[in-house]
Amino acid sequence: MSLIISDLKVSREQTPIISGVSFTIAPGELHILSGVNGAGKSTLLNALMANPLYEVTAGSIVLDDTDLTSLPTYQRARHGLFLSLQSPPEVPGVPMDDFLRTSIEAITGERPHTLPFERDFQSALGLLRLDPKFAKRSLNEGFSGGEKKRSELLQLLMLKPKYALLDEPDSGLDQGAVGYLIEVITQLRQQGTGILLVTHYNHIITALHPTIVHHLKNGLLA
Ligand SMILES: Nc1ncnc2c1ncn2[C@@H]1O[C@H](COP(=O)(O)OP(=O)(O)O)[C@@H](O)[C@H]1O
Ligand SMILES: [Mg+2]
Known part of the structure; x- marks a missing residue:
């Protein structure tokens, strides 16, 4: 059981950006992806999630068989x-709690039960030090940079994915919020979520005790 990326090559508008990367993320592992601006980190994450702007020209992505x-x-x-996402979009008119219920239903095929949903939602808001009023605000509309990032972490906590790809979740966070980010990552790993996380900050890498740090350069991992 793992997320196995084998010899993946990715192009954007016919330009090759990722030239053959391979790694395997096991449940509960934390892999850091580092590299200079423009190295192709967001390209790799978007290709893994099948963003249609990115073309996988070779290789494979296998999740638990x-x-x-x-x-x-x-x-x-x-x-x-x-x-x-590195820059989450604003979705006016869709409150956070409705969005999360619908997302869970789209993924599991079942509308979440009210009581467990509310319990998980309140616990996630608490962990992220978000005001309960957040539930009724439109998704990301008028959110500060740090609030958008915490809204992404809220989705992550509620959706409980097997594998999470996090593109610079620390950008725009103040010192306190970096603390919640570390708590969220730790909690997810304890639940068995495997994580691929892009960050530029060495102090965050040190605090997270990653399984491995990958460095992306010239389209290849070092
Ligand atoms: N629309 C586009 N068409 C062609 N190349 C692009 C486009 N958008 C980004 N790129 C290029 O893709 C490369 C990788 O970008 P990106 O994956 O965003 O890097 P990173 O996330 O590591 O900063 C960069 O050289 C960037 O200029
Ligand atoms: Mg990027």
């Missing part, structure tokens, strides 16, 4: 893959 390589995003999500 299911070959995801040619599956669209929603099917990858149903198999337990989650991507938190």
